[in-house]
Amino acid sequence: MQRHEGKSFEVKAEQISKRYFRKTGAANCFFAVKPLSLTLEPGTVTVLCGRSGSGKTTLLHILAGLLRPTEGKVRLGETDIYSLPDKELSALRSRSVGIVPQSRSVLDILTVSENILLPQTLYKTKADRQSAEQWMDTLNILHLRDVRAGELSGGEVRRTAIARTLSMNPPIILADEPTGDLDDENTELVFRCFRQAAETHAAVLIVSHEADALKFADRAFRMDGGVMTELT
Amino acid sequence: MSMRQLPVQNLLRRPGRTMALAALTALLAFSVFGGSIVVMSLRQGLNSLESRLGADIIVVPSSAQSKVSFQNMLLQGTTGAFYMDADNLTRVREVEGVEIAAPQVFLASLKADCCSVKIQVIGFDPETDFFVRPWIGQSYSQELGKLDVVTGCKVEANVGENIRIYDERCKVVGKPAPTGTGLDTAVYCGMDTMKILLKAAETKGVSHKVTSDPDDDVISAIYVKVKDGYDISEVNSKIQGHTRKCSAVRTKSMLTDVSDSLAGISKTVTVLIAAIWALALVILLIAFAMIAGERKREFAVLRLLGSSRAMLIGLVLKESALCSLAGGVLGVLLASLIVFPFTTLIETKLGLPYLRPEISSVTLLGLTSLAATVMIGAAASAWTSFRLSRVDPGTVLREGN
Incomplete structure (x- = not known):
């Protein structure tokens, strides 16, 4: 499958942190992510693991341009993404970042095929139906292309979101527990798909509990209490 | 499917919600168009009597x-x-x-x-x-x-x-x-x-x-x-x-009686229209607020895929404008079906001079009613669209809302 037509970006997080305030309780100020730096390089798969509440998803959202960090910068290539106005940041996210969120992320009223082509619809770019169909076929959901997402099972929804991300052909892929609803066979398949994306110069970050994920990783990190350490 | 079709598909594929909103806006258009036609006809009748x-x-x-x-x-x-x-x-x-x-x-x-x-x-x-x-x-x-x-x-x-x-x-x-x-x-x-x-x-x-x-x-x-x-x-x-x-x-004293009756009816109709509009606006605001809660996840997904806040506001406003337009057309048609064929009955019941305005005036009033209905629909959804555009996709998707 053709990938990003020569575009490849490095994602660089420089001393980013995220602090939250709770309205109740004694320890009302806490760091979900303590100051850290991270680089996602094109052509690599990075796996991030850790317990629930350790700050993995917060870090992924910061890298995706969805959550402004309390401190630090996130650069996509040379661009400091949080210095951009909403319109430009949104357009950049649409062009360059493919996100597979942790929970259900499809529009129930649209069909599987319409959901997969939705990013192209939003920015009126030419829909790459061939690529979409190839990924649907790879992820075994091609037969569901005309079914409304509201009628899919959890695993089918998950594979639809993954097919959508891969069809976007983005230079950066951020996947949050992408195999949460999948059986072993499909879990293996999904990790192989991400590996394949990295081989065509995408920078891939997978947040996962699955030990299998490490088999596909070039680099691996663990988060605990907002602190990230590299696994060797 | 194109971006232009997305609001249309959202409306068509949620028929229950669309019909409920359209019915509310139809009520608005019905009341303003029907009520205004009756008042206009009475005024025309009085003017005609005066000139006659x-x-x-x-x-x-x-x-x-x-x-x-x-x-x-x-x-x-x-x-x-x-x-x-x-x-x-x-x-x-x-x-x-x-x-x-x-x-x-x-x-x-x-x-x-x-x-x-x-x-x-x-x-x-x-x-x-x-x-x-x-x-x-x-x-x-x-x-x-x-x-x-x-x-x-x-x-x-x-x-x-x-x-x-x-x-x-x-x-x-x-x-x-x-x-x-x-x-x-x-x-x-x-x-x-x-x-x-x-x-x-x-x-x-x-x-x-x-x-x-x-x-x-x-x-x-x-x-x-x-x-x-x-x-x-x-x-x-x-x-x-x-x-x-x-x-x-x-004759002035005779016409004063007529014009007093007309002023009374005019006032009643105006108060009635205002009450219906106020009530419908409140219901629309509540309906849109409820829809906002229901559609948080949908908007979080769109943000995730690269929709800007302005695009989301545009999407909600287009949907509400289309829905209000459909409701408005329905309301104006319904009012026309009731007011025009029953002119004689209305005239008899009111006991006042009643002359239907020219077709150009009726058309203009119909268009004005439609515009007012679309505007009120858009206004009612404006706050909701703004709120939805501020949705934090990370939080919403993490909570599984």
């Missing part, structure tokens, strides 16, 4: 129970007849300040074999008349011949046909434009024809005599125009004192 009357004072026999029964004849077209001695016309003309005094004679036909329909027949003097002629002149400008009549638009007889009044065959020679008043239900003829009809009525036992002398002429009403510079009230009092068994009524 043209007289400052109307003199009728005291037996006509002052202005009441006469007013009903003018406004609702109820049939009736009352007579006074024709000498009163000379007496009125003698009063200082009277410019023109034009007589009319009324005759009510019967619901019997001798008459085609039960209607009011009004005879006028073409020499002095300033009330009927300018109006019927639009459809028939020649002199009315013997047994020639002009019929109001609501009389079921076409030009060229004959109608039978007390066994006299009268030829319909003209049919003037609607006035929205009782004038539309009457038949008009010259005094010569009226004399023939009065005589024919006499043979059927319908008497019009006010004295024992069979040769005495009678009249039913005198329309008076006062000369410029004269006080109408003073002239009215002088006429009252100078005539016998007559009541001189200022």
